[in-house]
Amino acid sequence: MSKEVERLSDPGLPDHVHRKADHDPAAADKAERQVSILFMLSVVGTVGFIVAYVFVPSDKFIFVPVMGSTNAQQLFLGLGLAAATLFIGLGAVHWAKTLMPDTEEVAERHELRSEEVDRQDFLATFKARGASSGLPRRSLIKRTLGLALGLVSVSPLILLRDLGPLPKKSLEETSWKSGTRLVTDPGDRPIKASDLEIGAVAQVLPELTPGEERTLNNIAKDAVLLIRIRPEEFQLSPERLSWTHEGIIAFSKICTHMGCAVALYEQQTKHLLCPCHQSTFDVPQAAKVIFGPAARPLPQLEITVDTEGYLIARKPFNQPVGPSFWERS
Amino acid sequence: MKKSEKVVGTVANYVDERTGAAKWLKKNLNKVFPDHWSFMLGEIALYSFVILLLTGVFLTFWFDPSQREVLYNGSYEPLSGIKMSAAYASTLDISFDVRGGLLMRQIHHWAALLFMVAIVAHLMRVFFTGAFRKPREFNWILGIGLLTLGIVEGFLGYSLPDDLLSGTGIRIAEAIIQSIPVVGSYLAFFAFGGPFPGEAFIPRIFTVHVLLLPGIFLALITAHLMLVWYQKHTQYPGPGRTEKNVVGYPLMPVYMAKAGGFFFIVFGVTAFIAAVASINPIWLYGPYTPAQISAGSQPDWYMGWLDGLVRMAPPWESYIFGHTISWNILIPGLIVPGILFTAMALYPFIESWLTGDKREHHILDRPRNAPTRTAIGAMSLTFILVTLMTGGNDLLATHFSLTINQITWASRIGVFVLPPLAFVITKRLCLSLQRADRDLILHGRETGRLVRLPHGEFVEVHEPLSAEKAYTLASHEQIPALDLPLEDGAGVRRPKALRAKLRARMSAAVTEQIPKPTSEDLKEIEHH
Ligand code: HEM
Ligand code: FES
Numbered sequence: 024m025s026k027e028v029e030r031l032s033d034p035g036l037p038d039h040v041h042r043k044a045d046h047d048p049a050a051a052d053k054a055e056r057q058v059s060i061l062f063m064l065s066v067v068g069t070v071g072f073i074v075a076y077v078f079v080p081s082d083k084f085i086f087v088p089v090m091g092s093t094n095a096q097q098l099f100l101g102l103g104l105a106a107a108t109l110f111i112g113l114g115a116v117h118w119a120k121t122l123m124p125d126t127e128e129v130a131e132r133h134e135l136r137s138e139e140v141d142r143q144d145f146l147a148t149f150k151a152r153g154a155s156s157g158l159p160r161r162s163l164i165k166r167t168l169g170l171a172l173g174l175v176s177v178s179p180l181i182l183l184r185d186l187g188p189l190p191k192k193s194l195e196e197t198s199w200k201s202g203t204r205l206v207t208d209p210g211d212r213p214i215k216a217s218d219l220e221i222g223a224v225a226q227v228l229p230e231l232t233p234g235e236e237r238t239l240n241n242i243a244k245d246a247v248l249l250i251r252i253r254p255e256e257f258q259l260s261p262e263r264l265s266w267t268h269e270g271i272i273a274f275s276k277i278c279t280h281m282g283c284a285v286a287l288y289e290q291q292t293k294h295l296l297c298p299c300h301q302s303t304f305d306v307p308q309a310a311k312v313i314f315g316p317a318a319r320p321l322p323q324l325e326i327t328v329d330t331e332g333y334l335i336a337r338k339p340f341n342q343p344v345g346p347s348f349w350e351r352s
Numbered sequence: 353m354k355k356s357e358k359v360v361g362t363v364a365n366y367v368d369e370r371t372g373a374a375k376w377l378k379k380n381l382n383k384v385f386p387d388h389w390s391f392m393l394g395e396i397a398l399y400s401f402v403i404l405l406l407t408g409v410f411l412t413f414w415f416d417p418s419q420r421e422v423l424y425n426g427s428y429e430p431l432s433g434i435k436m437s438a439a440y441a442s443t444l445d446i447s448f449d450v451r452g453g454l455l456m457r458q459i460h461h462w463a464a465l466l467f468m469v470a471i472v473a474h475l476m477r478v479f480f481t482g483a484f485r486k487p488r489e490f491n492w493i494l495g496i497g498l499l500t501l502g503i504v505e506g507f508l509g510y511s512l513p514d515d516l517l518s519g520t521g522i523r524i525a526e527a528i529i530q531s532i533p534v535v536g537s538y539l540a541f542f543a544f545g546g547p548f549p550g551e552a553f554i555p556r557i558f559t560v561h562v563l564l565l566p567g568i569f570l571a572l573i574t575a576h577l578m579l580v581w582y583q584k585h586t587q588y589p590g591p592g593r594t595e596k597n598v599v600g601y602p603l604m605p606v607y608m609a610k611a612g613g614f615f616f617i618v619f620g621v622t623a624f625i626a627a628v629a630s631i632n633p634i635w636l637y638g639p640y641t642p643a644q645i646s647a648g649s650q651p652d653w654y655m656g657w658l659d660g661l662v663r664m665a666p667p668w669e670s671y672i673f674g675h676t677i678s679w680n681i682l683i684p685g686l687i688v689p690g691i692l693f694t695a696m697a698l699y700p701f702i703e704s705w706l707t708g709d710k711r712e713h714h715i716l717d718r719p720r721n722a723p724t725r726t727a728i729g730a731m732s733l734t735f736i737l738v739t740l741m742t743g744g745n746d747l748l749a750t751h752f753s754l755t756i757n758q759i760t761w762a763s764r765i766g767v768f769v770l771p772p773l774a775f776v777i778t779k780r781l782c783l784s785l786q787r788a789d790r791d792l793i794l795h796g797r798e799t800g801r802l803v804r805l806p807h808g809e810f811v812e813v814h815e816p817l818s819a820e821k822a823y824t825l826a827s828h829e830q831i832p833a834l835d836l837p838l839e840d841g842a843g844v845r846r847p848k849a850l851r852a853k854l855r856a857r858m859s860a861a862v863t864e865q866i867p868k869p870t871s872e873d874l875k876e877i878e879h880h
Contacts, residue, residue, distance in 0.1 A: 031793070031826050031871045034819040036592030036599065076451055082427070090628060097454045101627020104455070109620025115613025123606045130384040130598050132584055132714060135487050186542040186552075193547050194530075194537055208643065226643060240547050243523075243642035276643055281527035281662070281681065282548070283520055284645040298647045299524065300663040301746065301756045314757055316662060316680045318669035346527040346681070348537045352674040 036127065044121050054121035061114030068106025075099035194350070195343040197229075197244045197275075199324060204230035205249065205273070205334040208242075213333040216269045219251040224288045226276065229336070244344055246276035246284065247324055249334075250306055252293060258307050266325040268334065273324040274310050275344040278302060280317035282346045295321070318347070385607045386587040386600035390477045395611060397470035398577075399618040400463045401569065407460040408562060414450050416442035417558030419514065419551040428635050436514075436639035439554050443513040443634055458626035464506050465631075466622060468654040471499050479729050481716035483586045484700045485709070491583075494576045496697045501565055501572070503654050508561040510632075510652055514554055517632075517649055519640025522553065524662075531681040549642065586716050589827045591820040595714050650744065657736050660743030661688055664763045696732075706855065706862045708834045720789070721828045723782035724862045730778035731771040738767045779864075786866040789825045792817060793869045794877055826868050834859035 044051040079096040087093045137145070158165055204213045205227040219225060227247050231237060254270040266272075274295070278285050283299035288306075294313070295304040302315030310321035322344050325337040343351055368374040385391075418438040424431050426441065428448045446453035475495060478484055484492035507525070511518045526548045530540040545552030584598050593599050601607050637646050651659050661684035668679035703725065704710060719726040741748065742763040749756050796814035804810055817825070836852040836859075839845055846852070 031822060031869070031874065033594070033823055033827070034591045037820055081449075081451055094454070096451065098627055100452050101455045101458075101623055105620045105624035105627055107620075108616045108623060112613040112616030112618075112620055115609045115616065119606050119609035119613065123609060125601070125606070127599050128382075128384050128602055129592070130382075130584070132596050132598060135583065135712070183542065187545040187550075188541060190537040190541045190547075193541075228643075239549050239640075239642055243548050246643035281524045282642075283523060284643050286645045287647065298645055298649060298746070299520065300659075301760070302667075312667055315760075316665045316667050316684075318667040318678065318680055346530060347669060347676040347678040348530045348540075349533050349535075349675050349677075350537060351676040352671070 036129070039126050042121065042125065051122060054117070058114050058118045058122070061110045061117060065107050065110035065114070068103050068108075068110060070103075072100055072103030072107055075103055190348075190350075194345075194348055197340055197344060198241055199229050199245065199247075199336045199339045201336060201338050202329070203336045204329070205247065205326070205336065206230045208246070214249075215332050216251075216271055216328065216334060219249060219271060221251050221253060221270065222290045223251050225249045227273075227334075243282075244277065248274050248276045248285065248288075248295070250274070250288060250293075250295075252306065256293070256307050259309055263309050263323065266323055266337070268326050268328060271326065271334070272306065272309075273326045273336075274304075274306075274321040275324065275340065276321075277345040278317060279312075279319040279321060279344075280315070280346060285321065380581075381602070381604040383581075383603045383607075384584075384598050384600045385603065386585050386598055388588060390481075391585065392614065393470055393474035393477055395614060396618055397467055397474055398573065399615045400467040400470060400622065401573065402615065403463040403619055403622055404460060404467060405566065407456045407463065408566075410456045411446060411453075411460060412562055414442060414446045414453065415439070415512070415558075417512065417555045419549070419554050431635065431638070434639065437554070439512060439514040440634070440639045443515070447635060455623075455626055458629075458631050459622055460509075461631045462626050462629075463622050464509060465652065465654075466618075468502055468506060468652075471495075471502055472654075475499060476729065476733075479699075480719040480726060481586070481588075482713065482722055482725065483716055485713040486700075486704065487583055487712050488579070488586075489700045491576055491579045492700050493697055494572055494579075496693065498569070498572055498576070500693060501569060505561060505565045505569070506652060506654055508557045508565070511557060512554060512561060513632075513634045514640050515634040516637040516640050516644060516646050517634070519549065519642075520645055520649055521651055521655075522640075523548065523642065528681055528685040531678040531685070533675075533677055533682075549640070584714070586714050588716050589718070590824045593715060595712070598714070650747070653740070656743035657739040658685070658689060658743075660739035660741065660745075660763070661685075663745060664739070664742045664760055664767060666764075692732075699728075703862065706834070706859045707831050708859070709831055715827075717828065720782040720785040721830075721865075723779045723786070723864060726782050727775045727779040731775040734774035735767065735771045738763055738770055742767075783864070783866055786868070790866060790869050793822050793826055794873060828868070830865045830868060831863050833863045 044054050075096055079099055081094070081096045083095040084092050085095045085098075087098070090098075136142075153159060206213050206229070208226045208228045211228075211231070213230060214225065214227070225248070227249055228237065228242065228245050249271055250273075251269075251271045254267070257264055257267065257270075257272070259267070274285075276284050276286070278297040278299065280297065280300060280302050283297050285295050285297040285302075285304065287296040287298055288294075289296065293306040295306060295310060296302075297304075297315070297317070300316050302317035303313050304310040304317075304321055305313045309323055312318065312320060322340050322342050324340055326334055327337045329335045364374070416438045420438045421435055422438050422441050424434050424436055424441050424444065426432075426445050426449055428444055431444065443457070446457055448454070478492065478495065507521065511522050511525075526540055526544060529543060530536045532539060540548070543553065543556075544550045545556075585600070587593050587598055587600070590599075601610075638644075650656070662681070665680045665684040668683075670677045670679065717725075719729075742760065745756055745759045745763070748754065748759055796816040799813045799815050801813045802810045803813055816822075834856055836856045837846070838849045838852060
């Protein structure tokens with residue numbers, strides 16, 4: 024009758040099953056030997072590691088199947104270190120599993136909560152001590168201390184002010200001015216319309232004035248892509264069409280989404296693709312966004328040629344380049 | 353007494369007379385640790401952190417955290433004579449001119465990936481078994497903090513070498529900062545010491561990567577482990593295991609040997625992977641310049657879900673009163689992750705609010721016995737999986753010859769449809785597993801043996817479960833739904849009745865169960 028009741032009640036810890044090494048000294052000795060072999064393999068690993076460090080030249084490459092051509096020193100250092108550590112671990116675990124006592128033990132849990140008396144005591148003490156400081160009663164002290172602590176914690180923020188300058192108009196400006204020549208990047212050579220064939224793309228930067236240096240900060244805003252297509256393929260307003268020159272159209276290369284370099288141009292579809300999040304811009308429609316998370320077309324740079332026939336910017340960009348920011352109107 | 357024993361005795365005496373440590377140690381050498389493979393996930397996270405400390409310190413000896421421009425003249429020919437930052441050049445030097453440097457870099461990077469995998473797996477173990485319940489809520493929150501810091505730390509480390517790939521990551525981080533309404537441009541200029549990229553960012557994140565965050569990590573990990581130690585480990589249900597005890601192996605020697613050994617195993621495995629599998633070959637990407645990019649650029653996996661969210665975001669921006677608000681960045685980059693991590697941190701409190709359960713729990717749940725929690729977990733994982741796959745949409749596109757367009761639209765729909773679907777399926781699955789458990793207990797295990805009854809019918813022989821097994825399956829308790837009266841004793845609707853109704857509804861959903869068999873059920877069957 025009571026059998027079923029027992030079945031769903033706790034039968035208690037199952038009986039302990041002994042291992043071979045627990046009662047057979049020969050098995051235990053064998054386990055000991057296995058553990059020491061594992062530890063010795065670690066020693067071999069460390070020796071290999073030292074040998075690789077001292078004797079294998081660092082510019083030697085060897086061919087390993089699957090991995091291909093591999094730096095031998097780095098490979099052997101790694102394998103040596105791996106063996107040196109792994110076998111210590113395997114040895115220790117094998118030791119624990121075969122030779123150390125494997126009887127499960129039971130420990131009681133203590134209740135985390137303190138005894139009721141202690142809690143009461145604590146509260147009473149805390150209140151009494153708190154009151155003895157006078158803080159709860161003396162509101163003047165309370166308020167002024169609050170003010171003082173509040174203010175002093177602001178001072179680190181004040182100190183951080185010099186982390187950087189204020190943005191001012193910096194995000195809205197680039198180095199392009201009216202008349203700036205377009206020069207190749209790399210190479211810094213001015214270019215003519217005839218240098219670009221139909222379907223070609225070129226990356227350009229503004230020409231440096233003497234004494235000026237090009238920094239990454241400039242490039243991050245100035246990089247421009249030139250693309251040449253057949254003029255009749257443009258689908259532009261007359262104004263925007265006048266910003267192009269003989270089928271050459273210039274866009275900021277900095278993605279309006281998060282600022283990656285919009286680097287992939289597909290000749291067939293005339294799409295510019297940003298590899299970061301795949302925003303796709305349609306070149307004939309002034310880089311209108313046709314897919315992806317970017318919200319705005321790439322800003323177009325108004326170009327023309329100077330008297331010598333070199334491509335120049337007719338005006339600076341008419342809007343900030345790159346990703347959006349709060350002050351951008 | 354042997355001589356060695358005498359020495360140990362003298363040292364122990366010396367230390368104890370000055371610290372009184374013997375009493376504490378005596379108690380704790382006997383401390384019992386339950387054994388289960390899933391309890392090793394947290395250990396892996398801890399050990400990979402130690403590996404990161406060791407290899408990271410090695411890297412700091414040669415790494416030059418500076419964006420100052422230098423001409424490279426090290427032994428990697430293809431980049432000879434090229435202008436680059438000192439950070440990038442020194443990472444090349446570590447890779448090619450410091451013996452063992454490349455190995456250390458690769459161990460560091462693989463260990464970082466392992467660290468994050470282990471943290472996430474550990475978090476899943478804790479979640480699905482309900483180990484976060486009282487009294488372990490603090491440790492759950494500490495864990496979420498460690499996960500968040502791990503993501504940040506990993507991203508900063510990845511950004512240090514200043515190669516083309518990681519520089520692009522920094523560029524994106526800058527755009528996220530810049531998109532914050534009102535203060536974004538200011539924050540970006542403060543972080544970068546001026547316009548992007550400037551020369552301040554890498555030195556600054558270096559300090560954060562090697563000093564500030566590791567310090568915080570150490571403090572949080574210490575607190576985390578002290579709590580585990582003090583509260584004692586949870587255990588899975590089984591015969592002899594109760595809410596009032598822990599069953600396992602003592603700290604000394606078994607647990608020490610296993611845990612210590614396991615550290616070396618994790619180190620060995622990481623070193624082996626680093627020896628044979630290249631990771632982040634920065635020399636192939638080239639130095640960072642804002643005008644270039646490497647195609648198919650991918651962040652490390654723990655950032656991939658964020659990248660996926662950003663990729664699937666619709667192109668929304670608002671322009672009001674001369675200001676721009678970039679929803680296409682704010683929603684995937686800040687709002688959704690913010691909601692996700694807040695919800696995750698609050699989960700223990702939400703659950704106990706809905707079950708009304710305020711008691712301590714030291715016996716873990718089998719996931720099927722908490723169907724709604726398990727379903728919520730499956731839902732979240734599905735969400736992350738969809739975003740992670742979108743983060744690799746360009747790779748998916750080339751591998752399966754789909755267009756990016758198709759994949760992005762599939763993920764935009766999938767991210768809303770698949771998680772709820774996963775929820776429903778998982779909950780059903782849990783309930784039918786509960787039913788299967790019930791049948792097992794009531795009718796025993798199918799043996800596959802057929803016997804012929806006297807009147808010719810064939811029946812399969814069922815073997816009753818062992819008492820241990822039956823107890824393991826049936827020892828959990830089933831919490832009833834909250835009973836929240838909408839009216840007071842006099843039949844008057846109580847204030848906040850609507851809220852109570854909602855809470856009762858959700859409580860009913862959270863506590864939905866297949867009734868587990870009782871001894872009465874068993875008795876009844878046996879009488880037939
Ligand atoms: C949770 C902890 C950590 C994580 C997740 C982490 C992650 C990373 C990652 C992914 C890299 C890029 C490695 C590469 O491929 O080049 C890196 C670089 C680096 N880390 Fe860590 N790291 C951690 C802790 C540390 C610590 C504690 C130190 C030093 C005390 C350190 C020092 C460095 C240095 C100097 C580099 C740049 C050198 C290089 O990239 O070769 N890291 N870290
Ligand atoms: S940065 Fe170009 S699509 Fe995101």
